[in-house]
Amino acid sequence: MKYIATLGLAAALSIFAVSGLAAQEADPENTLVITTQEGEIDIALRPDLAPNHVARIKELAREGFYDGVVFHRVIEGFMAQTxxxxxxxxGGSEKPDLDAEFSDEETFDRGTVGMARSQDPNSANSQFFIMLADGDFLDGQYTIVGDVVEGMDVVDKIKKGDPQQNGAVSDPDAMVSVKVAADQE
Known part of the structure; x- marks a missing residue:
């Protein structure tokens, strides 16, 4: 009987965890909507991991900063940066750089969104990247700000850069608009 009760509790906790994840993904205040010529990319932002970085991305999106900005570095089998x-x-915004908010809890998997930075860990500003493949070698070295929850097929269509030029893209694809989902309702 104790075994069955334990299974029931485990099942209930699993359902709660899945519904909690779904609620997080569906939170319009923490969902970034990127519109490209190929379609829409929805990102569930993670303020639980990186509150300052998420606040910055939402602030810039609300200012229209990202509208028309290109994917300037796209490396096949690695990531797309914008x-x-x-x-x-x-380049970046005129706002001050952010201190790192690295996480040991999460990994850079396909669809993970991270903040780009220079060699200084505390230099993230406005640039971010979307992982095209798993990249656990980035774990604990870059700030994770979210995960693509819809539109990875659109991410996969972003024009790839020249491998000889570190993924630099000539005639790059752009983000037509970037909005916080709560602002679209």
Missing amino acids: GDPTGTGM
Whole structure:
């Protein structure tokens, strides 16, 4: 009887965990909607992991900062990077850089969204990347801000860069608009 009760409790906890994840993914205040020419990418933001970075991305999205910004560095089998208004990988917003919010709890898997930075761990500003494949070698070294919950097929269509030029993209695809889902309701 004790075994059956334990199974029942485990099943209830599993259902609660799954419904909690679904609620997090469906939270419009923490869902970023990127519209491209190929379709829409929905990202469940993770303020539980990186509250300052998530707040920055939402602030910039609400200001229209990301609208029209290109995917300037896209490496096949690795990641697609954006968020630089100059399109060179050297730019950012006029806001101060952020201190790292690295996580030992989560890993960089396909669809994970992380903040780009220079060699200084406390230099993330506006640029972010979407993982095209698993990249656990980034774990604990870059800030995770979310996960793609819908539209990975759109991410996969982003124009890839030249491998000889570290993924630099000539005639890159752009984010037409970037919005917080709560602002679209």
